[in-house]
Amino acid sequence: MNPLLRTLLQRLGLGLATLWVVSLIIFTMVEMLPGDFAKAILGQSATPETVAAFERQIGLDRPPVERYVHWLGAVIQGDLGNSFSSAGSLAGHERTVASLVVPRLKNTLFLATFVAIIAVPLALALGLLAALYRNSIFDRMVNLTTLTSISVPEFFVAYILMLFLAVRLPWFYSLANVDADTPFLERIARCALPVMTLVLVIVAHMMRMTRAAIINLLSSPYIETARLKGLPPGRVIVHHALPNAWAPIANVVALNLAYLIVGVVLVEVVFVYPGIGQLMINAVSSRDIPVVQACAMIFALAYILLNLTADIAAIVTNPRLLHPR
Amino acid sequence: MTTGSESTATGAGPAVPPRRSPLVAAWRLLRTAPATAWLGLAVLAIYIVVAVFAPLVAPYGESEIVGQQYEPWSETYMFGTDQLGRDMLSRLVYGARNTVGIAILTTLLSFVLGGSIGMLAAVIGGWFDQVAGRIVDVLMAIPQLVFALVLLSMFGTNVVNLILIIAVLDATRVFRLSRAVAMNVVVLDFVEAAKLQGERRGRIVAFEVLPNILPPLVAEFGLRFCFVFLTISALSFLGLGIQPPTADWGSMVRENATLISYGDITPLLPAGAIAILTVAVNFIVDWFLHKASGLKDER
Secondary structure (H helix, E strand, C coil): HHHHHHHHHHHHHHHHHHHHHHHHHHHHHHHCCCHHHHHHHHCCCCHCCCCCCHHHCCCEEEEEEEEHHHHHHHHHHCCCCHHHHHHCCCCCCCCEEEHHHHHHHHHHHHHHHHHHHHHHHHHHHHHHHHHHCCCHHHHHHHHHHHHHHHHCHHHHHHHHHHHHHEEEEECCCCCCCCCCCCCHHHHHCCHHHHHHHHHHHHHHHHHHHHHHHHHHHHEEEEEEHHCCCCCCCHHHHHHHHHHCCCCCCHHHHHHHHHHHHHHHHHHHHHHCCCCHHHHHHHHHHHHHHHHHHHHHHHHHHHHHHHHHEEEHHHHCHHHHHHCCC | CHHHHEEEHHHCCCCCCCCCCCCHHHHHHHHCCCCCHHHHHHHHHHHHHHCCCHHHHHHCCCCCCCCCCCCHHHHHCCCEEEEEEEEHHHHHHHHHHHHHHHHHHHHHHHHHHHHHHHHHHHHCCCCHHHHHHHHHHHHHHCHHHHHHHHHHHCCCCCCHHHHHHHHHHHHHHHHHHHHHHHHHHCCCHHHHHHHHHCCCCHHHHHHHHHHHHHHHHHHHHHHHHHHHHHHHHHHHCCCEEEEECCCCCCHHHHHHHHHHHHHCCCCCHHHHHHCCCCCHHHHHHHHHHHHCCCCCCCC
């Protein structure tokens, strides 16, 4: 078999296996729930009948393996179960997790895409420039700024932007409360501050990693050889460095988009943006386990997909695999 | 390793310089430090003094209600009061103790856990290494904050759970690093000699491996501390970390955040306190890494 195809299939299989293990962990954690959990959710005044009904509703009366298979099968079909927030009301007035998650997932994806479109080109360009003009004043300044901005908490950046750009100078919306009917342009305007916050944090991380990757590459012996034999710098970069640079760059981009997943949680809470991060925080506070499970699965899926994409990009652009001897 | 290379270097030289006392050596090292590292060390020293002598520095008690809620900055209340009428400055001072203390405790725990298992994996190898490695892979397959959120929703939010959960999740990173650097040490002759002498594994880890992998672990401690500190602050900010009435910087930002919409800068003070400490530690670590790795200027 073609070595390229084989490596790709191996990597895909590994990704799927990871996802399966993650689903197993997230499910098993529900198994470890404390015994009085139903009481904790329903409140102390719950009657034994309500508790029993609730336990039957979330399936605690069946063996774990059967429940896991049932749950996994349902999740694959897009059925994420019912939210606990409607539990206890026995009259069949149930809210499905999917109806809570889907609109918010769209919002979060909108925010993340918006950030990625701005942050990725900016960070790659800055990182490349800093690597090419290493140890110049420009490089030092960029290094100091990014080191500072990766060290501060996201909510600090968010509140500073809110205080100065929305409250003291009323240029932007201080809260990003959009809904499904918000027109596209207004949606962009309302998202300006959350996007700015995330761009600042992500660009700093991504730029530092790009710079390190490029410097690492430029210091390899074959680049030095190309330089020493008198090739023009542009040709060295495009024909010699770039083919080997795609893998580290793809890695940097994917890693930081995965980082975006974490950043998005805090930024959504600060700006009251109705995304999946905010949903998860609320669900954790009220211990709405099915919603927590669904959000965790979605975050883990995004994380694994991004890492998988980076690996695949690294494999398909690897000159050694593309041109096997 | 270090002592070996030093003795050959001085042995080859014509004159053997007298052994310097640790204080003089530290001073010489510090003199070469860049301004950013100096700044970092100074900030760190101030934080430590404030945290240790918190009751002496703070004008009021930690959760003592001294006035009306949200009083403005004045001579009696330097940074005003918070949402319950507690003195902001006093809470900032006690926050240095609580927030930083919990973060240090968590980081230490994660180093003891991750470091010892990592070194054992390198020394024992075989099945132990495989099992530990796969468990770590799985733990790292879910974003850390998301995993922490799931675990907190399972076990409930209190300080003990918080410390344990973050320590275990963070130990995965420490495991990877300590295993990787210990791997380079366990193949050396003196470890082999210790094994042949019949030394116990615990002794080999503690007396043969650990001293030789200390420098990278120390630098990593700074980085992990920042990460843990930011994670705990983020969770506290979300209301899922350190619980009231404990004075804690992350929760203080959350509790006073409404003031932002009135153009008041007060809620940024605890956030700034977090930011300044992490920047300071990063400056020190940056210098340390730069010194330790010589050429490489990134981790």
